[in-house]
Every structure is written in C-alpha cells, then in structure tokens.
Amino acid sequence: MDVRYINPFMKSIKNLFQTMLTTDVSFGKPFVPRPDDDSRPDVSGVIGFSGDASGAVVIAFGKETAVRAASQFAGTNLHLDHPDFADAIGELANMIAGGAKAEFEGLDVNISLPSVIVGERHEVTNSKVHPGLAIPCNTPLGNFRVHVSMKVEQAAAVGAGS
Amino acid sequence: MKILLVDDSRTIRNIQKNILGRLEHKDIAEAGDGIEGIARIEESMPDLILLDWNMPNMDGLTFLETIRKKGITTPVIMCTTEAEKSRVIQAIQAGANNYVVKPFSTETMAEKIDQTMKKVAAAAE
Numbered sequence: 001m002d003v004r005y006i007n008p009f010m011k012s013i014k015n016l017f018q019t020m021l022t023t024d025v026s027f028g029k030p031f032v033p034r035p036d037d038d039s040r041p042d043v044s045g046v047i048g049f050s051g052d053a054s055g056a057v058v059i060a061f062g063k064e065t066a067v068r069a070a071s072q073f074a075g076t077n078l079h080l081d082h083p084d085f086a087d088a089i090g091e092l093a094n095m096i097a098g099g100a101k102a103e104f105e106g107l108d109v110n111i112s113l114p115s116v117i118v119g120e121r122h123e124v125t126n127s128k129v130h131p132g133l134a135i136p137c138n139t140p141l142g143n144f145r146v147h148v149s150m151k152v153e154q155a156a157a158v159g160a161g162s
Numbered sequence: 163m164k165i166l167l168v169d170d171s172r173t174i175r176n177i178q179k180n181i182l183g184r185l186e187h188k189d190i191a192e193a194g195d196g197i198e199g200i201a202r203i204e205e206s207m208p209d210l211i212l213l214d215w216n217m218p219n220m221d222g223l224t225f226l227e228t229i230r231k232k233g234i235t236t237p238v239i240m241c242t243t244e245a246e247k248s249r250v251i252q253a254i255q256a257g258a259n260n261y262v263v264k265p266f267s268t269e270t271m272a273e274k275i276d277q278t279m280k281k282v283a284a285a286a287e
Contacts, residue, residue, distance in 0.1 A: 019265040020177075074173045075180055088173040094216070095265050098243020102263075111243070113170070113216060 001055075001132050001150050005104065006030050009057065009148050012099030013137060016092065021072045021141070028136030033124075033147070040121040041145070042066065043080075045093030048112035053104065055130035055150035059093045063120075065142025072141060080118065090114030096146065107152065163279075164189045166208035168199035168225065169241070170217040174264075178212055178241070181268045185275070196220025200228065208236055210275065213258070215242035215249070223256055230257035237282045239274055241266065 010027055017025045041060035048056045061069065063080060070078040070088035078085045093114045101109045124147050132149025165187055167175045175192050182190060191206040193199035195217045203211075215222040226238060237259040242249075245263040253261060260278040262270060 016265045019267055070173075074176060076176070084172050084176070087171050091171045091173050094171075095243050098245060098264065102245035108248075111216065113218060 001130070001148070002152065003030070003133070005053075005100075005150055005152070006133055006135065006148060008100040008103035009096065009146060010135060011103065012096050013135070013146060015099055016095045017139060020095075021069065021139075023072065023139050023141060026138045028138065030133040030135045032131070033134045039145070040123055042118070042120050042122070043089055044117045044122065044124060045089040046115045046117065047093045047097035049097070049101070049109050049150060050112070051110045052107040053109045053150050053152045055132065055148070057093065057097045057100070057150075058124050058147040059089070059096060059144065060124050060147060061089075061144040062142065065144050068141040069139075069144070086116040086118065090116045163187055163209045164191065164206055166191045166193065166199065166202055166206060166211045166236075168193045168196065168202075168211060168217070168222065169214035170194050171214070174214070174241075178271070181271050184268065185272055187275075196222065196225030196228070199225050203229065203234060203236065210278065211236055211238045212241045212262075213238050215240060215244045215253070223253065226253065226256045226258060237278050239278055241271075 014025050017023050042063040043061045043066035045059045046056055066089060067079060070085055073092060074088045078088055097111045101111060130149040130151045132147055135146045137144050137146060165182060167178050167190060169175050179190055191202050193202045197220045213222045239260040239262055240253045240258045241262045243264045250261050260274050262274050
C-alpha cells in the first residue's frame with residue numbers, strides 16, 4: 001500500500017488518544033507483518049473502507065491494554081464481559097478511521113459500522129488483495145498495533161494527484 | 163433544557179451524558195438510531211438534538227431530512243467522525259445547526275451547544 005496513507009492514521013490515533021483518553025501515543029516504525037509474526041491480539045476493532053479506497057483498519061490489543069483503553073475512554077471501568085466493552089473498542093476504531101479518511105484529499109471514502117473480535121490470541125491476516133502495514137503504538141495504558149490495509153482505486157488516485 | 167442524544171454507541175451517549183451533566187444539563191433522552199430518534203422526539207419534545215451520522219437502520223442524515231420535512235425545527239448538532247468539508251456542507255444543507263467532529267473535548271461540546279442555542283435564540287427574536 002502507498003505509505004503516504006499511513007500518516008493520516010498516525011495523526012488520527014494521536015488526536016483520539018490525546019483528546020478522549022488524555023494520554024499520549026508514540027509510534028514505532030510501520031512494518032509489513034510477517035506470516036510467522038507471533039504477536040497476536042486478544043481484542044480487535046475493525047472498520048472497512050469503500051468508495052475511492054477499499055480495505056480496512058484494525059486496532060489490535062492485548063486484553064489488559066484493551067480493558068485499560070476502553071475504561072479510560074468511557075470514563076468507567078469496562079471489563080472484558082461488560083456489555084459496553086465491545087462498543088467502546090468499536091468506537092475507538094471508528095474514530096481512527098473517520099479521522100484518517102478526512103485527510104485523504106480528493107478521495108471520497110465511506111466507512112463501515114465497526115465490528116469487534118474478542119478472542120484470545122486471534123490472528124489478523126494481511127490481505128493479499130489489500131496488502132498493508134502495521135503501526136506499533138506505545139502508550140502509558142499499554143502497547144497496541146493498528147493494521148491498515150488500503151487500496152486506492154486507479155481513477156481516484158489520478159484524481160487525488162498520485 | 164431537554165436534550166436528545168441519537169447515537170448507536172452507548173459509550174458515546176454515556177460520555178455525552180457525563181459532559182452534559184457537568185454543564186448542568188440533566189434532562190436527557192437517548193436513541194440508538196434514527197428510527198428510535200424520531201419516536202423519542204414525539205415522546206420527549208427535546209430543545210436540542212445531538213446526532214451521529216453513521217448508524218444502523220436509519221442514519222443521521224436521513225433522520226435530519228425526515229424531521230425537517232415533518233416541520234420539526236428543533237436545533238440539531240451533528241456529532242460525527244465524518245469530518246470532510248463536503249459532509250459538513252451536506253449536513254448543514256439538510257438542516258443541521260452546528261457540527262462537532264469526533265473525537266471531541268468537553269470544551270468543544272460546551273462551546274458548540276452554547277453557540278447553537280444563542281444562534282437559535284437570535285434567529286427567533
């Protein structure tokens with residue numbers, strides 16, 4: 001995927017965590033996940049893209065970090081089985097995707113409603129159709145990754161000045 | 163002032179309720195989508211609506227167009243992740259009175275509510 005589309009996600013993650021979780025985020029170097037990557041999340045929030053770009057963004061946490069992030073965001077203790085836990089994770093994914101897409105100049109992109117996967121050490125597979133990058137995110141609440149796999153449609157990319 | 167929150171995320175509605183509580187707004191009704199929102203308007207006659215855009219069953223834009231067609235003039239603040247200028251214009255043309263982009267701070271929410279109610283009061287004079 002075009003690395004130019006990674007910066008809007010990093011900007012959006014930082015803005016979300018500073019504004020609504022009152023915590024800072026630093027980033028590791030984005031990388032292409034390897035098939036033998038052993039780092040598997042317990043909680044993932046997923047948003048799909050359609051329109052001038054297609055693909056998905058996945059915010060992937062270990063369970064302790066997910067609980068701390070959801071609780072800090074909601075302003076109340078949200079354990080894994082709390083009825084609002086998945087909703088909070090989905091909303092974090094939604095805000096990351098929405099904030100990033102606002103920065104895709106010249107592209108008309110729609111985002112899906114969020115889906116949330118809760119399951120110990122599940123696998124986030126890099127799509128063959130939409131190869132992507134993982135962004136390592138470090139916060140005082142714990143570390144997590146945001147996987148971005150996105151393909152800009154040819155005609156739209158020309159319109160966007162690529 | 164009665165405020166109706168229309169958002170499919172209960173977390174967001176709870177965050178909004180906490181912020182509104184700190185601003186001394188305690189009379190709050192809630193809906194999880196546009197269809198439920200229309201039913202709540204008829205029950206609670208709100209003075210202000212905070213409206214999400216992307217929701218199941220009926221999205222925020224359709225809700226807005228529907229209530230304006232019915233002649234309901236209650237001020238509406240869109241509160242959404244849809245941040246592009248084209249989306250803001252689309253919402254204002256459909257009858258939104260103000261626009262808050264998620265993520266939002268308490269200060270932004272307070273300022274937008276204040277702005278909106280002042281604009282509505284000035285227009286009514």
